[in-house]
Amino acid sequence: MESPVVAPPAAVEREIAVDMVRRGLLVAPVVVVAAGAVRGWNGVWSASIALGVVLVNFLVAAAIMNRAARSGPTAIGAAALGGYVLRLAVVVGALALLRHQPWIDLPTLGIVLVGTHLGLLMWEMKYLSLTLAAPGLRPARPGSLGDR
């Protein structure tokens, strides 16, 4: 009896995160300029920092999950919850450090942080729902790593 051949885990998280970072970098100038037009230079700095936090957060989450996927499902569970706590601690630490800076505009920082996070996720989900439902329609991209 042949045992089923299980392929090594593809780096799907990394692929998703890189996708989102690419899209985030595409929309970043628009977001920063819009924030600057509404709130001035403080808005520009705040929007830039919020975008950086969101994109780095995605990349770190993907790196943690990717690493854990090589070790098995238990490691995935531990990494997901441990990574969540760690990343939130870093985000809260960054916000706590920045919020008293005179050049930080907290409402802009918060709106861009949450808006970009959700917006990039919705964008990626729209792309993924199409490719999962109809894999044949998936656009070919150079450097694509795994099956999604």
Add this chain to the structure above:
Amino acid sequence: MGLALIHHLFLAAAAVTDNTKGLTAIGRGIVYGGAAIGPGIGIGLVVGNAISAMARQPESAGVVRTTMFLGIAFTEALALFGFVLAFIISG
């Protein structure tokens, strides 16, 4: 007597200010805590179900992990909402 009354009023006003600060800190703590606990439970559910799906169908692990990663990120957005709101409220 009058001076003592004014002194007491000042002390009372200071106490009220301190209470406000304290209540704000308590409120911030509640918002932080609530914003972290809910997504923590949610992520636990997402990951738990994803792991059992991968155990049942290892060949679909890639799709499951993709959906799981997005689910985790969406759930985490709730925590970000709470934290940002707490920071904005507390000023």
